[in-house]
Each structure stands twice: as C-alpha cells, then as structure tokens.
Amino acid sequence: MDKKQGDQSLQRSTYLKALRKSSFSFLAISPLLLGVVGLAGLFQAVVTPKMIATLFGGNVVIDILIGTLTGGSAAGNPVVSYLLGGELLKQGVSLYAVTAFIISWVTIGLIQLPAEVEVFGGRFTLYRNILAFAFTILIATLTAFTVQVLA
Numbered sequence: 275m276d277k278k279q280g281d282q283s284l285q286r287s288t289y290l291k292a293l294r295k296s297s298f299s300f301l302a303i304s305p306l307l308l309g310v311v312g313l314a315g316l317f318q319a320v321v322t323p324k325m326i327a328t329l330f331g332g333n334v335v336i337d338i339l340i341g342t343l344t345g346g347s348a349a350g351n352p353v354v355s356y357l358l359g360g361e362l363l364k365q366g367v368s369l370y371a372v373t374a375f376i377i378s379w380v381t382i383g384l385i386q387l388p389a390e391v392e393v394f395g396g397r398f399t400l401y402r403n404i405l406a407f408a409f410t411i412l413i414a415t416l417t418a419f420t421v422q423v424l425a
Contacts, residue, residue, distance in 0.1 A: 306389045321348070323361035326375075330367045337367070341374030342410050346382030346403075355379040369421060374414035381406040 326344060330337045345355070358379075359372045382403055383390075390399045 303389065303392060306392055323358055327362055327365040327367050330371050334368060334370050337371035338374045338411055338414055341371035342378045342407060345375035345378030347384050348379055352380050370414060370418040373418045374410055377410045377414055381410060
C-alpha cells in the first residue's frame with residue numbers, strides 16, 4: 275500500500291467518525307428541535323397581526339422596545355415576518371416598530387432559547403441574545419430614520 279492510499283484511507287476513516295458523531299448529536303437534539311418547531315408553529319397559528327398591532331401606542335421609543343420584545347418572543351420564517359410586518363404597517367403601526375419586530379423575529383427568538391442553550395451553551399446564548407437585542411434597537415432606528423429621510 276503506497277502513501278496516497280494510506281492518506282485516503284485515513285481521510286475516509288476520519289470522515290466516517292465525524293459523520294457518525296454528528297448523526298448521534300443530531301438524533302440527541304431532535305426531540306428538542308421538534309418541540310421548538312411545534313411551539314413556533316402554534317404561535318403563528320394562534321397570534322394574529324391584529325393582536326400584535328394592539329400592543330403599539332405611537333411613541334417611537336416604546337414602540338421600538340415593544341417591537342423588539344414581541345418579535346424576539348416569537349420565532350419563524352423571515353418570509354412570514356415580512357408578511358406580518360406589511361399587515362402591521364397597514365394597521366398603522368410605525369415603521370420603527372415594524373422594523374424592530376422583523377429584525378428581532380429573525381435574530382433573537384426566545385422560543386428556540388432552550389435548543390440554543392443545549393447546542394451552544396448558556397454563556398454564548400446569553401451574549402448573543404443581548405447583542406442581538408441591542409443591535410436590533412440600533413438597526414431598526416437607523417433603518418426607519420433613513421427610509422423617512424429618503425422618502
């Protein structure tokens with residue numbers, strides 16, 4: 275057996291070990307992932323845009339915070355957040371609040387927090403969510419302000 279065949283055999287064995295280990299990890303967290311997907315689907319089925327629109331009062335700062343917290347407590351597909359955001363805009367919710375809602379819907383996601391802690395650890399999850407919260411507020415403010423200036 276020459277050196278090239280030995281290297282290929284070692285690579286194949288390493289690949290199979292990694293594949294086996296990742297398969298077991300995926301199987302171990304599958305029940306948790308199914309629970310998160312089910313909870314997110316239930317949230318989308320039960321909570322309507324009109325219910326969410328009643329939370330906003332018109333104060334830009336408070337609406338941004340409410341939008342961030344509401345979007346962060348929900349979770350789902352980004353496409354759904356755009357549709358929901360359009361419905362909120364039609365009902366008179368400010369662009370600041372809707373932008374914060376959409377950004378936090380995609381970046382924060384408290385529903386999947388247990389799965390994230392399980393996979394990435396508590397410290398990483400805490401820091402990531404705190405930074406996502408702060409940057410959601412900043413980006414929503416700057417985006418809505420920029421759109422208003424350009425309009």
